[in-house]
Amino acid sequence: MYCGNKNMAQNIEDEIKAAWSALAEVNQSSGWQAVFVTASSGCKIMAGRHYPENEEALIIGFKLESSPNSKQLPKGKGFHVESISDASLDSNYKWIGLIRTSSGSLEIFLGMIRDIMNILIKKSELSQSNIFSLFIGRIRAWQEFMSRSQKTLSSEAEIGLYGELVFLKYLLLNGVEPLSALKAWFGPSGGLQDFIFEYGAIEVKSTLAEKGFPAKILSLEQLDDSIINPLYFGAVRLNIQTGGVSLPKLVEIISEILFSQPSLQEELLSRLLIAGYHESHQESYTRCFVVKEIRIVLVDSNFPRLIPANVPTGVKFAKYEIDIDDLVCVDVPLNIVLNKLDVSQIWN
Structure with a gap:
């Protein structure tokens, strides 16, 4: 580039x-x-x-x-x-x-x-x-x-960032206006959810697990749809494979999608920097991934979660893990999600 x-x-x-x-x-x-x-x-x-x-x-x-x-x-x-x-x-x-x-x-x-x-x-x-x-x-x-004590991403953080970028690319390739997609990406800055739009949000989790989909939830508020609604859960399953796409290559691919809008390329790089990724450390990210699955499900009263409304009085904070594959729920197509979130698209 x-x-x-x-x-x-x-x-x-x-x-x-x-x-x-x-x-x-x-x-x-x-x-x-x-x-x-x-x-x-x-x-x-x-x-x-x-x-x-x-x-x-x-x-x-x-x-x-x-x-x-x-x-x-x-x-x-x-x-x-x-x-x-x-x-x-x-x-x-x-x-x-x-x-x-x-x-x-x-x-x-x-x-x-x-x-x-x-x-x-x-x-x-x-x-x-x-x-x-x-x-x-x-x-x-x-x-x-x-300000980070570790200048390169941990293995877990690399997978997390990779999943968010996969989802960002997914949005862009499905017609979401690039400025809207980038402005909504709050994952790098520690947003409550990874993609926060004006009328709802999507929390994205990634896994390398072949069976099951363990997802770590970092707070009582992260899956609380009383704070922001509708709230969706995006699940990105990855495999490590020779011939896949490394984190630096994925960054390059997304930057090329934004080629006609240099200001958005700069916004992408700034957000990556906040997330802890800089191109000078490309040689540290040698793993290549293949996207095996992208799912989106609605977070509602049927979704297993801990939120302030359903934990005992006095419980103020919790981290916990759920398995998405154990859920009995229907995947929501992206076009319906975008319609519910009132996200502008270049094409419909």
């Missing part, structure tokens, strides 16, 4: 690293030293170091009417973001520094810069305020990613 843009971003990254090396030799007691690297999307991009900390930074100049409020600027594990006022910088721009702290991994920080450069390179048609919003949004996604 985006080979030309990636190569350009890689070249800029090399220039930034070379500038950092040169600036490391500067003998300065305090303040900023910066070297111009490139201009992209109406922004000016510089590599910098701040003394006396000698911290590496990516410094970006945006043509904004006013400097961002410091409360707008996120701080993450291993980096921080701040407005920069320095006489050496062009006063026609509002300057924002993305700065690595001494505790931050240089490898991950460079991955973050590469990701941001890809956005700036691809978004030249947008206004400066919109580009700044994209920049802050992606930084917040990285903030979530870098």
